[in-house]
Amino acid sequence: MAVAELNFSYTKTHLHSSSSQLSFLSSRLSRRRNCAIGSFHRVQPTRISCSIAPNQVQAPAVQTEDPKSKSDCYGVFCLTYDLKAEEETRSWKKLINIAVSGAAGMISNHLLFKLASGEVFGPDQPIALKLLGSEKSFQALEGVAMELEDSLFPLLREVRIGIDPYEVFQDAEWALLIGAKPRGPGMERADLLDINGQIFAEQGKALNAVASRNVKVIVVGNPCNTNALICLKNAPNIPAKNFHALTRLDENRAKCQLALKAGVFYDKVSNMTIWGNHSTTQVPDFLNAKIDGLPVTEVIRDRKWLEEEFTETIQKRGGMLIKKWGRSSAASTAVSIVDAMRSLVTPTPEGDWFSSGVYSTGNPYGIAEDLVFSMPCRSKGDGDYEFVKDVIFDDFLRQRIAKSEAELLAEKRCVAHLTGEGIAVCDLPGDTMLPGEM
Ligand SMILES: NC(=O)C1=CN([C@@H]2O[C@H](COP(=O)(O)OP(=O)(O)OC[C@H]3O[C@@H](n4cnc5c(N)ncnc54)[C@H](OP(=O)(O)O)[C@@H]3O)[C@@H](O)[C@H]2O)C=CC1
Numbered sequence: 441m442a443v444a445e446l447n448f449s450y451t452k453t454h455l456h457s458s459s460s461q462l463s464f465l466s467s468r469l470s471r472r473r474n475c476a477i478g479s480f481h482r483v484q485p486t487r488i489s490c491s492i493a494p495n496q497v498q499a500p501a502v503q504t505e506d507p508k509s510k511s512d513c514y515g516v517f518c519l520t521y522d523l524k525a526e527e528e529t530r531s532w533k534k535l536i537n538i539a540v541s542g543a544a545g546m547i548s549n550h551l552l553f554k555l556a557s558g559e560v561f562g563p564d565q566p567i568a569l570k571l572l573g574s575e576k577s578f579q580a581l582e583g584v585a586m587e588l589e590d591s592l593f594p595l596l597r598e599v600r601i602g603i604d605p606y607e608v609f610q611d612a613e614w615a616l617l618i619g620a621k622p623r624g625p626g627m628e629r630a631d632l633l634d635i636n637g638q639i640f641a642e643q644g645k646a647l648n649a650v651a652s653r654n655v656k657v658i659v660v661g662n663p664c665n666t667n668a669l670i671c672l673k674n675a676p677n678i679p680a681k682n683f684h685a686l687t688r689l690d691e692n693r694a695k696c697q698l699a700l701k702a703g704v705f706y707d708k709v710s711n712m713t714i715w716g717n718h719s720t721t722q723v724p725d726f727l728n729a730k731i732d733g734l735p736v737t738e739v740i741r742d743r744k745w746l747e748e749e750f751t752e753t754i755q756k757r758g759g760m761l762i763k764k765w766g767r768s769s770a771a772s773t774a775v776s777i778v779d780a781m782r783s784l785v786t787p788t789p790e791g792d793w794f795s796s797g798v799y800s801t802g803n804p805y806g807i808a809e810d811l812v813f814s815m816p817c818r819s820k821g822d823g824d825y826e827f828v829k830d831v832i833f834d835d836f837l838r839q840r841i842a843k844s845e846a847e848l849l850a851e852k853r854c855v856a857h858l859t860g861e862g863i864a865v866c867d868l869p870g871d872t873m874l875p876g877e878m
């Protein structure tokens with residue numbers, strides 16, 4: 441009974457605590473498959489019940505039934521507001537729900553403040569931020585929420601923190617999946633795929649159960665392509681087309697290096713595709729990219745530089761940055777997430793395109809179906825996208841794309857147990873890595 445008593449006193453002291461702690465507690469309880477005093481079952485996403493075995497002490501059940509109750513919000517964001525009451529907010533659009541995982545991490549620490557300032561959706565679009573952490577990061581998550589409070593963003597109308605994806609993803613219209621475990625010392629790549637894959641399988645199920653049916657999902661946590669594939673396979677009620685793996689940072693890096701070589705400002709570089717995996721097999725496509733409207737190969741005549749130095753620089757840029765900084769890209773990754781979202785909610789400029797890791801089924805390039813593969817896309821600004829048709833290939837480009845494709849097919853076989861496709865077989869190519877592992 442010692443364990444039961446311990447649980448009880450924990451619950452009792454925390455029931456008098458802040459609303460966020462109550463939400464935390466409720467999430468803690470719901471995540472436990474077997475507690476010492478009985479089994480907790482999810483009855484509905486926001487209600488927890490505990491079935492009690494005979495002769496056992498009953499822990500108080502935590503219920504947060506009213507979606508607008510205090511446990512649904514953090515601090516100042518629990519105050520009610522009426523957008524119609526204020527002259528300047530009367531014309532604002534309907535609130536958008538944005539869920540962010542890994543919200544206590546470095547990337548989020550930049551991203552959340554960009555989102556709240558209106559950088560993605562503009563000055564008349566109020567937002568709600570639903571932040572997902574873990575037991576380990578919960579205190580840090582409270583710190584994040586406190587900083588958001590102190591920033592007085594007019595557009596930020598709701599903030600909620602929690603550790604249960606079934607609660608945090610409720611009605612999400614955007615899900616930015618950043619949280620993932622980094623590869624530890626001695627950990628095999630297959631182990632990383634498995635550990636992170638389990639996180640994304642669970643989050644896919646949660647999105648499937650509680651998010652908006654048209655939620656747009658951007659997977660950032662590595663290995664992001666395969667994590668995105670796992671996520672979409674576990675969310676069969678959400679269109680596979682809605683899932684993206686972030687390769688926009690690679691696109692931005694490639695534009696910068698081409699501009700540097702050509703001696704122009706980077707806004708002159710367009711039509712930049714990253715093909716394939718967000719790994720060292722990724723292919724920055726200099727054949728279709730343009731500088732000031734001209735093919736890159738006409739502006740930069742040094743083909744050897746393009747094939748070797750440029751390509752390798754982009755593939756290994758993340759690793760180089762880790763060597764300098766002692767940690768992976770965070771600010772530029774957050775910028776690229778903003779770019780990726782903006783590319784889906786604003787029409788793509790005429791003649792240009794952007795890169796995103798998207799579901800490959802139906803692609804016009806002959807790339808294997810049923811992968812998440814970075815490809816050139818265009819959007820009308822409605823959140824959706826289409827594949828670009830007018831791209832050209834040569835032998836070099838085809839061969840490089842095939843290598844990244846083979847890597848992603850191997851990763852897919854390695855996570856078959858998480859995509860519902862049978863027994864996993866891991867025969868991963870040994871020479872490829874995440875950009876940050878170099
Ligand atoms: N696709 C791309 O272009 C890029 C992808 N990445 C990937 O993005 C992912 C996240 O990167 P990043 O944000 O830099 O990673 P961090 O290490 O900063 O955060 C990762 C996780 O660590 C936990 N955490 C963070 N801060 C704290 C804290 N103070 N206390 C306790 N736990 C904490 C959180 O997990 P939890 O809350 O679950 O405990 C968080 O999700 C990684 O997988 C990385 O490889 C990075 C750069 C580019």
Ligand SMILES: O=C([O-])CC(=O)C(=O)O
Nearest residue numbers: 758768769874875876877
């Ligand atoms: O491997 C990492 O965490 C870093 C990474 O993806 C990148 O910088 O592109």
